[in-house]
Amino acid sequence: MATETFEEIVADFEFLEDWEDRYRYVIDYGKAMPGLDEALKVPATKVDGCASQVWLHPRIEAGQFSFEGDSDAMIVRGLIAVLRALYNGLPVAEVVKVDAPAELGRLGLNDHLSAQRSNGLRAMIERIRLVAGEAG
Template identity: 75%
Template sequence: MAQPAFEDIVADFEFFDDWEDRYRYVIEKGQAMPPLDDALKVPATKVDGCASQVWLHPEPDGSTFHFRGDSDAMIVRGLIAVLRALYDGLPMGEVARVDAGAEFARLGLNDHLSAQRSNGLRAMIGRIREVAAKA
């Protein structure tokens, strides 16, 4: 059920032999995202439960889910890019059906993130689901 952009990330991960290369790839994905305008980095878009500063700004387009995000931590910014590949462009009703844990397990990220990063990732996924449910 993953988006084609996420499937591309899964395929790219298969080419890397070690986790250092995979982390670098995730960081590069984050660096390639346009930054979130400072005016959108407000308490309403801030994600609680993350060790880093994280902002997710929903931009629903009719019945389609879109969002942008940013973080002050490079790896977290990369995780936001991966989440965008997983969720951005889905119909609103499909967002809740995505098993993000299973999709991230396909990348092996569940086993290679610190406890704090894992908690932050869960908080971001929770915010995405919450926003889509309200839209």
């Protein structure tokens, strides 16, 4: 059920044998993501439950889900970019059907994130599912 962009990340991860290389990949992926406009970094877009500052700004256009996001932590910014690859472009009704923990598990992220980062990642996924669920 993952997008083609997410499948490309999975394929790239298969070539990266050690976690440090994968960690760098996630950070670089986040660096390549466009930043979120400062005007959108408001309490309504802030995600609670994250150790760092995180903002997600979802959009639904023509029945398709997408979001922009940003964080003050490089690895979290990378995780946002990975979530964008997983969700952006899906029909809004499909967003809630994505088994994000299983998909992210294909990258081995579950085993290599601190408890705080894992909680933050879950909070971001919950926010995405909530917005899509309300819109669907």
